[in-house]
Amino acid sequence: MALQKLVIYRVRNLEQVSINPAAKINLIYGNNASGKSSVLEAIHLLGRASSFRSTTIKNVIHFAHNDLVISGHVRFSNEHVSTLGIKHDGKNLQIRIDQENRHSRSELAYALPIQLIHPKSYQLLDAGPQLRREFLDWGIFNQHPDFLENWRHFKKALTHRNALLKIRSVKELNVWDHELQQYGTIVANYRKQYLTELSPFFFNIAQQFLMLENLELKLIQGWDDESLLLDKLAEDQEKDLRYGFTHSGPHRADFQLLINSRKVKDFVSRGQLKLLMLSLKLAQVEHLLQTGFTSGCILIDDAVAELDFSSRTKLLEFLTAMNTQVFLTATEQNEFGDLQEIGEYKMFHVEHGVVTEV
Numbered sequence: 156m157a158l159q160k161l162v163i164y165r166v167r168n169l170e171q172v173s174i175n176p177a178a179k180i181n182l183i184y185g186n187n188a189s190g191k192s193s194v195l196e197a198i199h200l201l202g203r204a205s206s207f208r209s210t211t212i213k214n215v216i217h218f219a220h221n222d223l224v225i226s227g228h229v230r231f232s233n234e235h236v237s238t239l240g241i242k243h244d245g246k247n248l249q250i251r252i253d254q255e256n257r258h259s260r261s262e263l264a265y266a267l268p269i270q271l272i273h274p275k276s277y278q279l280l281d282a283g284p285q286l287r288r289e290f291l292d293w294g295i296f297n298q299h300p301d302f303l304e305n306w307r308h309f310k311k312a313l314t315h316r317n318a319l320l321k322i323r324s325v326k327e328l329n330v331w332d333h334e335l336q337q338y339g340t341i342v343a344n345y346r347k348q349y350l351t352e353l354s355p356f357f358f359n360i361a362q363q364f365l366m367l368e369n370l371e372l373k374l375i376q377g378w379d380d381e382s383l384l385l386d387k388l389a390e391d392q393e394k395d396l397r398y399g400f401t402h403s404g405p406h407r408a409d410f411q412l413l414i415n416s417r418k419v420k421d422f423v424s425r426g427q428l429k430l431l432m433l434s435l436k437l438a439q440v441e442h443l444l445q446t447g448f449t450s451g452c453i454l455i456d457d458a459v460a461e462l463d464f465s466s467r468t469k470l471l472e473f474l475t476a477m478n479t480q481v482f483l484t485a486t487e488q489n490e491f492g493d494l495q496e497i498g499e500y501k502m503f504h505v506e507h508g509v510v511t512e513v
């Protein structure tokens with residue numbers, strides 16, 4: 156699928172933007188503070204109804220105005236075109252899909268899956284586990300329609316259990332222990348299966364960018380692999396009551412990237428770490444494509460900045476060969492890599508919030 160038309164009103168410094176992106180590679184360049192990231196932010200808002208820079212959409216609205224509107228036409232591989240739109244007036248969010256009001260962000264997320272790669276993504280492999288759990292769950296969410304429901308049940312059970320632990324109400328714990336066991340195990344199994352399926356895609360891509368052998372992705376499910384979550388919860392109960400939270404479960408899940416059993420983040424260079432993160436993110440999209448799911452758009456903000464010219468060119472070549480739509484930003488045209496190597500692309504220049512196709 157591809158975003159065919161994108162119309163943005165009053166997002167950051169973009170008062171009014173209307174572009175027809177290419178189905179594959181879109182290169183967006185312009186000076187600092189011209190509005191490049193804001194264009195990607197608008198696409199992200201359209202697909203996720205959330206910003207990747209602000210916790211509230213209110214901050215994204217142009218200072219001089221009271222609302223923002225973003226709409227887009229999404230063409231699917233079967234030629235069907237869907238119209239997506241969101242509007243935020245500082246308080247309320249309105250979502251429209253094919254001229255109908257919708258109430259859930261997940262519907263939008265299924266209609267326009269967004270794979271985001273931006274400066275913060277570099278923490279994927281060396282910051283805390285939250286980003287890695289989100290990484291796994293994004294992939295599973297896009298492939299298994301029932302995952303979200305199970306994940307929500309698991310979160311609900313965890314929230315209730317933690318609330319009871321805080322007030323030391325032991326009697327009711329049992330009910331939530333069972334819920335947590337049931338849905339927590341489903342979530343953990345999905346993650347295990349997903350990482351196993353993703354691994355060959357990741358190894359293949361990483362090999363194209365880096366000379367690293369014997370890579371291994373290892374899941375940590377959040378409690379020891381051999382025991383049932385229910386048994387672990389019973390075993391931990393005293394400790395959980397003492398500290399007022401649940402020590403074991405899928406909320407403690409993580410994964411590690413290893414080479415010969417050593418954690419990669421402890422010895423690779425910064426550039427290598429970037430390429431590994433990029434490989435993981437691209438592997439997710441490739442996995443979706445190969446398994447016949449909607450792959451969505453890849454947004455790459457400032458991401459090529461620290462890569463050497465040959466890595467940038469390799470990345471461009473790889474993205475061109477991939478059957479998916481990509482938006483990349485950089486401050487200069489020549490930062491993208493060797494454009495001779497890629498066939499079809501569109502280039503957009505951004506200046507003081509005005510976007511023009513070059």
Ligand SMILES: Nc1ncnc2c1ncn2[C@@H]1O[C@H](COP(=O)(O)OP(=O)(O)OP(=O)(O)O)[C@@H](O)[C@H]1O
Pocket residue numbers: 166167168185186187188189190191192193194214215216217218219457486
């Ligand atoms: N709510 C807002 N209303 C109007 N302008 C805003 C708002 N929020 C941010 N801006 C301004 O929008 C401009 C564009 O920001 P943006 O981050 O998109 O630039 P950029 O082209 O990505 O720059 P860089 O190359 O530095 O990453 C900045 O000048 C910023 O201060």
Ligand SMILES: [Mg+2]
Pocket residue numbers: 191192193456457
């Ligand atoms: Mg930027």
